[in-house]
Amino acid sequence: MKLYVPLDSAAVALGADDVAAAIRAEADRRGLDLTLVRNGSRGMVWLEPLVELETDAGRMAFGPMTPADVPALFDNPEGHTRALGLTEALPWMARQTRLTFARVGVTDPLSLADYEAHGGLRGLKRALTMTPAQVVQEVTESGLRGRGGAGFPTGIKWKTVHDAPAAQKYIVCNADEGDSATFADRMLMEGDPLTLIEGMAIAGIAVGATRGYVYTRSEYPVAIEMMRQAIAVARAAGVLGARVLGSDHAFDMEVRVGAGAYVCGEETSLLNSLEGKRGVVRAKPPLPALQGFMGQPTVVNNVISLASVPVILDKGAAFYQDFGLGRSRGTMALQLAGNVKHGGLFEAAFGLSLGEIVNDIGGGTASGRPVKAVQVGGPLGAWFPPALFDTPFTYEDFAAKDGLIGHAGLTVADDSLDMLAMARFAMEFCAIESCGKCTPCRIGAVRGVETLDRVAAGDASALPLLTDLCNTMKAGSLCALGGFTPYPVMSAVTHFPDDFARAREAAE
């Protein structure tokens, strides 16, 4: 009997460890030969803990499971009250295009044999038959853009590092996934860490870097542990080390853990933190590609960007670039979060409309009340009202509506959410997390909270001041923290004016 119980943080937070323990105990009690695999999550968080049973027809899903549901799993799986059918046939799974997340939830995250049986290492092996310049070219042609949010073409960044002469270059994976509503990096590191390792090794070969760092968050204990174990597995098998898969290329890597500073997700702040300094933003230029970690040429890429590289090298640039819409090529790992009926991770080609994502895939709100607003792209992203639900999910279309897709996290909120309070929170968050280097962010965020409190008290003159302040922050901040905080604030003001007028009307 072979069963799968996710070790993913979300599954564990909902009781997966207890379910796994109950399964072991029940198998012992019955004297059954049990193989229990702790896998990644399939991404259907509303069904976690989701247990899978291997059958001749495929893997059968059961969820959400509790320890009390376990004995029946052994008696009569087909008739189990939590039986959902074959996992791959569930609508949520069948509708996806899983390229980057193809193995997450499928394989044993720490089994290299399982990894290779599901297409792992094919991209790295192919890269080793190519020249570094050809590998860079392949990534450029795929159209892959930075999945952390900025959307900068990955191949162009790699070429800059490739062309920069230096004795030591670095690959730094930005796994400092601090945006609310985002958990794709975490899920990938927990569910298929070997893919990230393979992607970083390919990047190292392409640009001539021999050392890599994964900078992740102290809030992600499971991801840290899985990455560290996977690196040890890869090193023992010769995927990492002085001769990557027996080639003349050297590449090794390690995990570094941040310390609760949101701004360290900004790449220059991250580099300072990695160097053991305060996570203060650096002015650009110089670009990190030329003077990054320790002043050396450095590729800084998001987890999902790097984890998309193996499939691109395996199946070719044309295959990847065939998915998507406009200048947004390939797939995006959408993360449905907040007050949403079907929350989780859904990988799809760019181009779905926001309404399809929220209503068809997400099923609307969990509370059953009407959707009021959806914040797209994390705490620095704009709030979108249902009136804008026809916006296609691409970098350009969201920018055209004064928003951003960021790392593709979506926070759904129902009509009980007060948008003035959310605008205030955005400024408060910016004030707490500002690194303090530039004035518009450091001072502006504090003034923003005060100004919004005036709005809340019914002061009509405060709103134009807020608009002015947002313009200053947007144009004058060094990085996206101060520069993008105006997105959630001004989108709330623009699309939900009633929430800002209530106090004024009461005062008049």
Add this chain to the structure above:
Amino acid sequence: MSATPSLGAAQTQTLHEILEAHRGMEGALLPILHAVQAAFGHVPEAALPIIAQDQAISRAEAHGVMSFYHDFRTEPAGRTVLKLCRAEACQSVGADALADHAREKLGIDWHETTANGTVTLEPVFCLGLCACGPAAMVNGKLVGRADAAKLDAILEEVR
């Protein structure tokens, strides 16, 4: 200027072992601070000059780094550290009300420890559990779909 309290012999030895284990590491300061906090429960003020000297930086720089990051504490926490997510996705499913409940129940505000030293309450901005909020972390253990009843049960257990 007040004198910095010194570390005991055992603590000093532990600190030197930590520094030795990080010898030659690129950008070792954060890993060192994490290791010190893991060993002592906080970063003792007396440890900073020793760390600074080891890393060939000034004491002010070491203090600057440590104080920049929310994770590092100068005083020990309570026996149980309760972290509640305050970020948007959790707010959309009632995190604010849950936080109010916790603060009222414990009689403390954010970053404070109950008078009997059992519980420290910390805000956290995202545990990556955004599809099953409100999210909490209790001494490193993750809790999804936290509500007042779940929280009360946890607090009852750690009392």
